[in-house]
Amino acid sequence: MNKKAPLIIFLMLACCAAHIEAALTLSRASVSEADGAQKPLPPDVAKALAVIDGASAYAHVKTMAAPAFAGRLTGHPGYTAAARWAAGLFRAWGLKPIDAKDGFLQPYPSPYTIVRSAEMTVFPSGGEAGRKLAPNADFLPLLFTDSGKVETGLVFAGWGISAPELGYDDYAGLDVQGKMVLCFRGAPMDDDRFNRHDEHRTRMQTAQDQGAAGLIYIYPEPLSNPNGDWRKGFLPAMISEKIADSLLQEKKVSSAELKKDLRSYGRPISFGLASRIRYEVASEHHPDGIGYNVVGYVEGSNPALKRECLVVGGHFDHDGLHMGFLYPGANDNASGSATVMEIARAFAALGKKPKRSVVFALFGGEEMGLQGSTWFAGHPLPQFDKVDAMFNFDMTGEGDGAGGGYSDAALKACLDEADAHVGILRGTGLMSGPVGVRGSDFAPFYAKGVPVVTIGSNGPHLAYHLTGDTIYRINPEIMADIARLAFLAGRAWADR
Numbered sequence: 001m002n003k004k005a006p007l008i009i010f011l012m013l014a015c016c017a018a019h020i021e022a023a024l025t026l027s028r029a030s031v032s033e034a035d036g037a038q039k040p041l042p043p044d045v046a047k048a049l050a051v052i053d054g055a056s057a058y059a060h061v062k063t064m065a066a067p068a069f070a071g072r073l074t075g076h077p078g079y080t081a082a083a084r085w086a087a088g089l090f091r092a093w094g095l096k097p098i099d100a101k102d103g104f105l106q107p108y109p110s111p112y113t114i115v116r117s118a119e120m121t122v123f124p125s126g127g128e129a130g131r132k133l134a135p136n137a138d139f140l141p142l143l144f145t146d147s148g149k150v151e152t153g154l155v156f157a158g159w160g161i162s163a164p165e166l167g168y169d170d171y172a173g174l175d176v177q178g179k180m181v182l183c184f185r186g187a188p189m190d191d192d193r194f195n196r197h198d199e200h201r202t203r204m205q206t207a208q209d210q211g212a213a214g215l216i217y218i219y220p221e222p223l224s225n226p227n228g229d230w231r232k233g234f235l236p237a238m239i240s241e242k243i244a245d246s247l248l249q250e251k252k253v254s255s256a257e258l259k260k261d262l263r264s265y266g267r268p269i270s271f272g273l274a275s276r277i278r279y280e281v282a283s284e285h286h287p288d289g290i291g292y293n294v295v296g297y298v299e300g301s302n303p304a305l306k307r308e309c310l311v312v313g314g315h316f317d318h319d320g321l322h323m324g325f326l327y328p329g330a331n332d333n334a335s336g337s338a339t340v341m342e343i344a345r346a347f348a349a350l351g352k353k354p355k356r357s358v359v360f361a362l363f364g365g366e367e368m369g370l371q372g373s374t375w376f377a378g379h380p381l382p383q384f385d386k387v388d389a390m391f392n393f394d395m396t397g398e399g400d401g402a403g404g405g406y407s408d409a410a411l412k413a414c415l416d417e418a419d420a421h422v423g424i425l426r427g428t429g430l431m432s433g434p435v436g437v438r439g440s441d442f443a444p445f446y447a448k449g450v451p452v453v454t455i456g457s458n459g460p461h462l463a464y465h466l467t468g469d470t471i472y473r474i475n476p477e478i479m480a481d482i483a484r485l486a487f488l489a490g491r492a493w494a495d496r
Contacts, residue, residue: 041421044351045491051349052483054476057338060089061397061479062471064316064334071327072334073143073226073320074364074371075112075289083292086316086362089341093348095296095360098381108375110291110365113230115141115322118281122243125250125274136325136467138243140222141281142200142236143322144229149280150213153179154247154273158262159186160215161197162206168194170268177211180235180277182244184218184259188266195436200228201369208234214279218244218255223465224319224327227369230285237279247275291317291364293372297383298347300494302355307385309357310494312486313373314340314393315366315441319465330471332464335397335479336456337362342483343490354495356388363441373441377448389493392442392454396482397474399458401426408451411493415453418488424481426458453489455482 040046063069063085070078087104090097097103120139121130133139158170160183168188183203187194196202207215214235222238244255250273262269294316300306314336318329328334344360347353359381365371377387389411396402402424406412412428419425431452435443442452457478463469 042352045488048346048350049484049487051346052342052480052487054480056345057342057479057483058471058474058476060338060341061330061334061474064337065328065330065471067326071320072316072318072329073112073114074291074317074368075110075286076114076320078321079317079364080290080292083294083316083362083364086294086337086341090294090296090344090360093345095344095348096299098295098297098383104294104296106293106295106376107290108293108364108372110289110368110371111230111285111287112226112289112320112368113144113283113285114320115143115145116282116284117323118237119279120237121278122247123276123278124246130278131246133239133243135323136222137240138222139237139239140224141283141322142217142228142238143224143226143319145236145281145283146230146232146234146285147282148233148235150180150235151278152213152276154182154275154277155179155270156182156248156258156273157270158268159184159188159198160203160207161187161194162210163194163197166191166193168268170270171206171210172268172270174270175272176207178213180279181207181210181212181215182218182247183215184262188262192434192436195434199437200225204228204231204234204236224322225465226319226367230287235279235281237281247273250274291372293364293376294362295359295376295381296344297357297359298350298353300355300357301353305355306357307383308388309359309384309386310490311359311361311387311390311445312340312343312490313361313363313390313441315364315372316362317364317367317372319367325467327465327467328470330469330474331397331461332395332469333366335474336393336395339393339396339479339483339486342480343487346483346487347491350491354491356494357384358490358494359384366441370439370441370443374444377444387445387450389451389453390442390445391486391490392440392452393456393482393486394440394454395456395459395461396479397457398461399475399478401458402455402478402482402485403427403458404453404455405429405431406453407431407446411451411453414489414493415485418485418492421488422481422485424478424485455486457482
């Protein structure tokens, strides 16, 4: 989700929402009526619901997160192999392909970069010897970097934002020519007008336009991040707060104090540093990369409504294999993909199909900035006249409950009714206003006015964008329960 930091905003809302009492004694195949009697689900629905299986979801996550698929970086051959594997499952389950030529694969342009090696040494002021940093612990290149070598000075530039039209400019009066810019991710205030300036692409373009050799984010710990554009001669990276604090000692301030002051005062705090840096990185850029959405559907049963569709999706990609480090993305987002797969299997097994069609989409390029879902939303499938709603699943593999966001009260009612059978929801929040830059694959649909739901598990998601996001963190039954919830809610919505 891309997407998230570490959870998307609506999952954070879910964690903060009041706990929904889950001590329901109803079975998953019945619902209580007002008089206390139990009303069974239709036999074909109960039978399809029983298809959903935590062990199956777990096996799919294990396959997706294995080294054979090289971290599923969109455009890379590892991702393409994974997409073809998933397309084979859609075919085996009896879903309909979207295209006579490409079958279940929807191609789109997806340039990508692989980082082969990187070395970073910092020279704090005061005459100390250089400190060579450990990759994946002290620093990481941003995964869209060009190759290059630089030894230069450092400049701290707040949020790295230049927005004079909003009366804010971290670069005002600052000389960054040929230097590396240090900054935080975020914005000076909670104002939707800063959303564009908080995008990685905008921030990198701003730094390069100011003449910087590169930009270095300060994060609690370095995270893998492919969400940006390759820029010739530009060297973006990330360092830990611990390393940043060593560089800021000359100013007798810590990164935590700086961030607090920036947020408190809402004005720029920028300055040059006597500390220096030596940085060398080697990468391979592939401008002709092709990404794929994996898409299949179950056709609706009503001739007048089957050209409307419910889209059930989640992103299939993660961050790849760089510098010998595999970012397997088991929770983010093999888990969400496996949840979509289980929902698809249940719909395929459903005897009486809903009135509207149901489309299942495993999106590429979410980690690169919602590329696959944006392409899908902007290139309507010829089989359908309207996307009636969109259900999104992002990081569904850790924890013992689920939460998320919704944009339509009728969708919320549909979720609550389905949850009477499952008892898995812990909280949901109503979306309002622009989604901003930290959304997930629901965002391109939401922007077009499509009713959306986004669901994830309650975490704690401790290995977000780290090498530790492996199969060993995954809870099979939380994925299965979220799939059960979504199948029942999706069927009711598509059949209304």
